[in-house]
Amino acid sequence: MEHARHVFRVVLVLGAVVALVMVTRGFMVPKSYGMYGPYRYDNVVEQMNVRVPVHRGAAACGECHDDQSKKRAAGSHKNVSCEICHGPLGLHVKDDGSVEPPPIDRSYVLCARCHRKIDGRPARFPQVVLDQHVNGPVEGNVCLTCHDPHSPKL
Amino acid sequence: MAPNSTTSLPVIQPEPESATPSEYGRRRFLSSVLKLSGGALVFIAGGSVADALAAVAGKPGGEAYRWDEHLYAYLIDTSKCIGCGSCVRACAAENKVPDGFYRTWIERYVIGMEQTHVDSPNGGKEGFGPVHVGFTATKSFFVPKMCNHCKATPCVQVCPVGASYRTKDGVVMVDSERCIGCAYCVQACPFGSRFISPVTHTAEKCTWCYHRVTKGLKPACVEVCPTGTRQFGDLKREDDPVRRAIAQDRVAVLQGHLLTEPQCYYLHLDKEVR
Numbered sequence: 515m516e517h518a519r520h521v522f523r524v525v526l527v528l529g530a531v532v533a534l535v536m537v538t539r540g541f542m543v544p545k546s547y548g549m550y551g552p553y554r555y556d557n558v559v560e561q562m563n564v565r566v567p568v569h570r571g572a573a574a575c576g577e578c579h580d581d582q583s584k585k586r587a588a589g590s591h592k593n594v595s596c597e598i599c600h601g602p603l604g605l606h607v608k609d610d611g612s613v614e615p616p617p618i619d620r621s622y623v624l625c626a627r628c629h630r631k632i633d634g635r636p637a638r639f640p641q642v643v644l645d646q647h648v649n650g651p652v653e654g655n656v657c658l659t660c661h662d663p664h665s666p667k668l
Numbered sequence: 669m670a671p672n673s674t675t676s677l678p679v680i681q682p683e684p685e686s687a688t689p690s691e692y693g694r695r696r697f698l699s700s701v702l703k704l705s706g707g708a709l710v711f712i713a714g715g716s717v718a719d720a721l722a723a724v725a726g727k728p729g730g731e732a733y734r735w736d737e738h739l740y741a742y743l744i745d746t747s748k749c750i751g752c753g754s755c756v757r758a759c760a761a762e763n764k765v766p767d768g769f770y771r772t773w774i775e776r777y778v779i780g781m782e783q784t785h786v787d788s789p790n791g792g793k794e795g796f797g798p799v800h801v802g803f804t805a806t807k808s809f810f811v812p813k814m815c816n817h818c819k820a821t822p823c824v825q826v827c828p829v830g831a832s833y834r835t836k837d838g839v840v841m842v843d844s845e846r847c848i849g850c851a852y853c854v855q856a857c858p859f860g861s862r863f864i865s866p867v868t869h870t871a872e873k874c875t876w877c878y879h880r881v882t883k884g885l886k887p888a889c890v891e892v893c894p895t896g897t898r899q900f901g902d903l904k905r906e907d908d909p910v911r912r913a914i915a916q917d918r919v920a921v922l923q924g925h926l927l928t929e930p931q932c933y934y935l936h937l938d939k940e941v942r
Contacts, residue, residue: 652869
């Protein structure tokens with residue numbers, strides 16, 4: 515029994531170390547870690563709900579703005595989502611129901627983003643050389659004097 | 669030196685036994701106890717993970733949405749892109765991307781026989797202006813870029829804390845709660861799709877708008893694309909247009925030689941695009 519006392523002492527220390535590691539691990543490692551791989555599974559659910567979608571699509575805009583929506587859907591801008599020019603619907607109608615006026619950009623710069631003739635655009639896409647297309651200075655809302663952006667064909 | 673000199677090498681003698689029999693026994697006993705306890709630790713740790721797995725394996729991905737029923741892929745037709753930058757603006761608005769950083773961006777390639785010019789002013793966020801290159805350009809086009817959500821993704825492999833991962837439905841994401849902002853993944857990504865957010869100081873990247881696609885919506889960039897350049901699809905749906913395009917059309921991926929198996933497929937990709 516003289517030598518056995520050393521053994522008990524060592525076993526006690528080792529047991530304490532094991533217990534400490536287990537307890538620390540229990541606190542440090544997140545619950546869902548390692549369920550499907552070396553990552554925290556709870557984050558998948560967190561990412562699903564990270565925020566409310568702000569882009570809602572043209573159909574949602576049409577619920578209130580029926581006239582513009584129908585006009586756009588019938589014209590050559592039918593594939594141009596409302597939210598491209600007017601910004602996301604979620605910033606216009608907030609979650610609490612309050613309404614902020616959306617940006618209405620009448621500048622030629624907005625039109626030029628798509629229709630100015632520059633290197634890189636596919637040839638079949640309708641585009642214009644600004645100074646040749648406009649009779650006079652290219653400035654302000656010059657495009658809107660002839661074109662209706664909701665149905666731009668003359 | 670003569671080749672037979674090896675015969676003169678000294679012979680290693682066993683060291684004389686200095687410890688008493690009882691001490692030797694204790695030493696051997698301690699080493700076995702240490703090994704045993706190590707094994708037990710691994711066993712216990714492994715057991716707890718298995719328990720957790722069994723407890724929650726019933727409903728992966730929440731209640732309404734099942735992530736094992738989807739496998740997403742992305743298709744970009746570069747011949748359709750007009751470089752309007754709507755996707756970049758929509759992405760920034762949808763995901764609150766900090767100014768000067770991009771989860772998706774557009775590059776313009778202006779190519780001649782001898783030279784290639786690539787530009788992406790402000791990521792293409794405000795569109796593109798005229799460009800003056802010092803050579804005769806023979807072709808030019810826009811290429812939208814973003815995270816390729818690779819199957820064999822290098823960014824996940826290098827993460828030291830398990831913050832980067834790829835979901836069962838094929839989306840590579842970052843757990844900002846675990847991310848320590850070491851930026852190994854930023855360097856590992858061959859497409860430059862990641863950045864360290866100046867707001868959270870953690871890695872940030874495209875999530876294919878996971879908060880939208882899990883609700884049946886398209887990613888914001890696809891939602892606003894006016895030309896149909898960007899398409900989002902589900903490879904587990906038989907009638908999916910993206911699935912059909914990948915199966916039947918001649919699609920390419922960026923940097924295929926790196927074998928990262930990107931899940932963003934490109935139509936009409938030029939050899940100059942990296």
